[in-house]
Amino acid sequence: MTALRRAANRIRTGSAIVAQRRAKWAAAWCRKSYRDDLTGWKAALGPIVRAVVLAGAGVVVCLVVRARPWLMWVLTAGWLIAAWRASRPASSEDVEDASDDEPEQAPLVPGLEAVRQLLADLIGDRPGVHLSAVLAHLQEHGQGEGWEVAELRSRLEAQGVPVRRSVKVAGRVAYGVHRDDLPAPSPGEAADRAA
Incomplete structure (x- = not known):
């Protein structure tokens, strides 16, 4: 790019x-x-x-x-x-400068590899995953509190993950990430899985 x-x-x-x-x-x-x-x-x-x-x-x-x-x-x-x-993008200085009075907001996930893995796990054997399902999963695990689908979409796109307007999953069409658009795993991660 x-x-x-x-x-x-x-x-x-x-x-x-x-x-x-x-x-x-x-x-x-x-x-x-x-x-x-x-x-x-x-x-x-x-x-x-x-x-x-x-x-x-x-x-x-x-x-x-x-x-x-x-x-x-x-x-x-x-x-x-x-x-x-x-x-x-958030830098380490921004994290250190954050005031102690504000509750800490966990990042989406640390890095593109973790984002790719999370999306791959949520997609499973389906053609894709809706952003609403990703957001619900994140909020169940204490991340993305107060986010809406549009903010999640913006954050994914900022990390280079393509988001489609119409992903069909279980007969419903909504914003989501299609299996074909998932970033390829890095060579290091592919080697770790093979081992």
């Missing part, structure tokens, strides 16, 4: 992560204004008002950009920087 293609994949993956974070933030901000002490439409008035505020802010941004087209370059640069940072 060329450096340009890796950079494009990193920006694509980061864009999905940033969009998901922004959507979660907006939903949480709107949800926070729900009134439990009221009933009916009065209880939902706060989230409705906040949703209108968000929509209004979007319209204002569109009008300002339409009046000053050069601002689109600033917004695009900001988005690209955020996407690049969001998809940055």
Whole structure:
């Protein structure tokens, strides 16, 4: 894979992560204004008002950009920087810098070989595995808490594992990893298995 293609994949993956974070933030901000002490439409008035505020802010941004087209370059640069940072691979320094107050989030699995082995085990003799099944397995084993399928997909793609939009398993079609797309095992792992 060329450096340009890796950079494009990193920006694509980061864009999905940033969009998901922004959507979660907006939903949480709107949800926070729900009134439990009221009933009916009065209880939902706060989230409705906040949703209108968000929509209004979007319209204002569109009008300002339409009046000053050069601002689109600033917004695009900001988005690209955020996407690049969001998809940055975790380094050992990041792990050491994490505060002790936050609960530790285990990585997906340590390295491509472990990812490949996990996926191969979950696929078994089937044509593939759905990402929802992979996520459920990870969460059963204490990993991926709070993740959604889109975040798992982004993380797999960032590690170079191709994800298909339509993988058919047990008569159901969903996002998943097909058996044919699994990364080949490294020569060292193949030798270990043969021994």
